[in-house]
Amino acid sequence: MQETKAQSERRGFDRVTSLNEAAKELISRSFRVDLLALDAMVQSKRGGGSLRGFDEVSSQMRSWSRDLHRELEELRHLSREVVVNVSTASKEDHLLRLLARAAASTGDELATKAVALRETGQTERGQQLNVRWRRVLSSLGDLDQLGMMAVVLSRSAMIEASSGNPEQRAQLNDVSQEFYRNSEAVVAVLKALLKVMRQAEP
């Protein structure tokens, strides 16, 4: 069945709001993940030379969390641009519909020209939006890769944690597990978001 203009507009808003909300959640999770990575580094330093393996993994976790944060900032920036783009397009579309009705009912040359001018603007805006959506999808793809790496890293951290003494083991295991849980949550949000974005691809 042919989608109406109103349905398509609502879908656009839904898509952009999903992206925006997910970006906000991911940013807030990324702060937690960064703290955990830092905690892991501190704990491994405390363990001295006996935790060389965990030391290496925790450095990678920290470096990973920085990469994640950078990528998410880029996604947030893109998300803000898309929000403005979609809301502006919606406003212009509303005016265009009213103008087009006036032009159609009168055949007035001035109104017809005004419609054509606005249509050109909307086409350009649509192209701009498509480019931005592609950048969003590409950014999400990169983030998805990063997410996978985090799960692998946290598993390695859990294995390396077992090499410490019993007291260290418990602490390292806690931090590794929490890192794992947060990484999994990041991956889950990303996967859900990618699904929504791909389904909604124009």
Added chain:
Amino acid sequence: MKKAATLFESGSHRWQVIARDPERPSHLIDTNEYLITSGTQVMITDPGGQEIFPAVFSALSEVTDARNLTHIFASHQDPDVISSLALWLALKPDIKCYTSWLWCTFIPHFGGEHDTFIPIPDAGMQIDFGDRALTVVPAHFLHSSGNHNLYDPTAKILFSGDIGAALLPPEHDGLFVTDFDQHVRSAKGFHQRWMGSRDARDAWCTRASKLDVELLCPQHGAIYRGRDVQRFINWFAELEVGVLRLGE
């Protein structure tokens, strides 16, 4: 783009203001939109004109999921108050709009269906909102003939629409009034021209004085807080207003 700032927060009950757009073209009057959240419900007061919709929507999206927006409160019918209605409804068609019964057949010229509007009687009403109650306070003829304010006894905030509005010079872009005497110089001309009735003004001042208000939040200009709220009410009560001034 506009920015959102929190004015009050207690549990899930929150007031935020969306204000100050450095990119706003100078031919558009600056506006403040207020977001009230309680539980799962979100209301926006005087959401603004359609030209500023992208800026307001963008700022709102920064602080809340726009799909949670449930209500609009329109203090009156002016274009800078509610001409963006059709755009908000495009986002969420089931949003309900509280406005004076007087405007329920006029505002649909901006958008909305027969079931979009919840008419507010002249005497005002109580709105059960989330887990709190908001009070709609009559403010007729200040300036519109069907005009209401919105009072939140929990947050002690009075959204006053055009009452208290000031047309501030660009260098005075603070969110709150800091120098009352200087501020009212920017409010004087606006109130003298727009507020057409002394009786209506007197009735509002008496009504507002009885409310426990910590923040008086107008649709334009800076927010009055603390002692400046009563100072404003007293100042307004003494101001020469009314249509007869035009002949002077």
